[in-house]
Amino acid sequence: MKVVQSAVYAIALVVGIHAAIKVDPECVGIRDRSIFRHQTDCSRYYSCRGGRFEGHQCLAGLYWDQTYRICRAPATVNCNQGPFVTVTTAKPILPTVPPIRTTTVGSIDIESNPNLSNYKCPNTGVSTVPHKNSCSKYVICFDGTPVEQNCAPGLHFDVLSGQCTFPVFARCSIQGQICPMWNNHREIIFIADKFDCAKYYYCYNGEPHANSCAQGLHWDPLNNWCTPAEESRCTNFTPYKAINESLLTPKNVPCADKSAHWVEHPRNCRYYYLCYQGQSTQKRCDVGLLWDSNTGSCNFQEAVDCKNDM
Structure with missing residues (x-):
């Protein structure tokens, strides 16, 4: 019964x-x-x-x-x-929600934004880091100040090149913590945080659980322990570096002032420069993309009015 x-x-x-x-x-x-x-x-x-x-x-x-x-x-x-x-x-x-356009004239507004306070930028230099919530956005750090930027519609940010490109090349992953379904007490899975060097996760019951190192320490993803910041291998922020094009000229352009702003290449629409503190850094869009001054991003060729030689 x-x-x-x-x-x-x-x-x-x-x-x-x-x-x-x-x-x-x-x-x-x-x-x-x-x-x-x-x-x-x-x-x-x-x-x-x-x-x-x-x-x-x-x-x-x-x-x-x-x-x-x-x-x-x-x-x-x-x-x-x-x-x-x-x-x-x-x-x-x-x-579809339209993307926020950051600039139409090439200028970059550097000011403290409380919404970006969780990005702990290096105090000096220019570097980039992926956005925590969107593949089509990213953050540039200017001497400790995080500035949000947007890719052109349909493109994603690539952390290796520090620029926007086709999604298949960018391989963006917002949810980077992947844990196995079953626990293995003999081999605990640790995952480094993609945006905070002092933060890490351990896997339990198929879910990542957040934890943090003590003040002044960083998580070492190779040894799976906390270590002094100067000894850690954490690379959350990628230095913004120029490309090496030995035959392309000019390699640098005069910057109007010490402000941060984009400058298009005078002869080739695939190339562009980032000016900051009076110095220019040359970059190149991926094949099939051209620099678009209206969006401040590499963009599809069909969306760019290129008047220069290719």
């Missing part, structure tokens, strides 16, 4: 759970957070999140790329490739 009652209770519980969760017809049997292209409109796509089927709209002039799951320039997208979903009910189209 008790077995029958237990079975009845279990069935009632399952039925109750399913009744409480409303799932749109298009999302039945579909994995949560799946994304599909629109069958006929290249600028639209759909998603299933928590059982809700929602429509989305790319920014004007961009197409949805099902392969990379981002909105990109039309010339780089085969919009008829990838799975699509048949819409059975009318759903509102949610416009």
